[in-house]
Amino acid sequence: MKQNQISALPKLTLENMETIFNVYTDADGMYYYNLLQTISFPSNLPSTFFKNYTVEYQDTWPYISYKAYSTPNLWWIILLANNIQDPTADIVPGTSINIPTIDIVREVLTQINKQ
Numbered sequence: 211m212k213q214n215q216i217s218a219l220p221k222l223t224l225e226n227m228e229t230i231f232n233v234y235t236d237a238d239g240m241y242y243y244n245l246l247q248t249i250s251f252p253s254n255l256p257s258t259f260f261k262n263y264t265v266e267y268q269d270t271w272p273y274i275s276y277k278a279y280s281t282p283n284l285w286w287i288i289l290l291a292n293n294i295q296d297p298t299a300d301i302v303p304g305t306s307i308n309i310p311t312i313d314i315v316r317e318v319l320t321q322i323n324k325q
Contacts, residue, residue, distance in 0.1 A: 216241070224319050226283050251291050251310070260291065260308035267303045278309045287315055 213233045214221050219241065233241050263274065271289060272282035289297055291310045310318070 223283065224322075251293075258311075259314050260310055263307050263309045265301050265303050265305040265307060269301055269303070271297055271301070274307075274309070279312060279315065284315060287318060 213219050216233060219233070233243055235241055261278070263278070265274070271285035275285040275288060276282045278284070278288070285297070287310055288307065289295075292307045
């Protein structure tokens with residue numbers, strides 16, 4: 211089941227990464243996520259689906275998300291769009307990354323919600 215279907219857990223907005231993964235309970239009643247589910251962007255999407263962004267000094271993934279979408283919670287979509295596997299790796303200033311347009315983000319969130 212999804213996290214928002216468990217009344218004992220706090221409700222999260224659709225943009226939170228945790229809403230993607232199914233939540234399970236173990237024999238002790240502890241909750242855990244199925245982190246094996248993945249989402250990927252096709253590599254052949256038109257450039258009109260993205261805005262180019264140059265990483266600035268002291269940028270973080272949540273801050274880039276906030277600048278792009280007015281929320282820090284969509285950082286994971288930016289990582290997926292750029293095939294970045296490790297969100298803890300240093301972000302090098304001057305690096306050029308693709309930021310999915312808000313229309314693409316809405317579509318991704320809609321598709322996730324249908325799963």
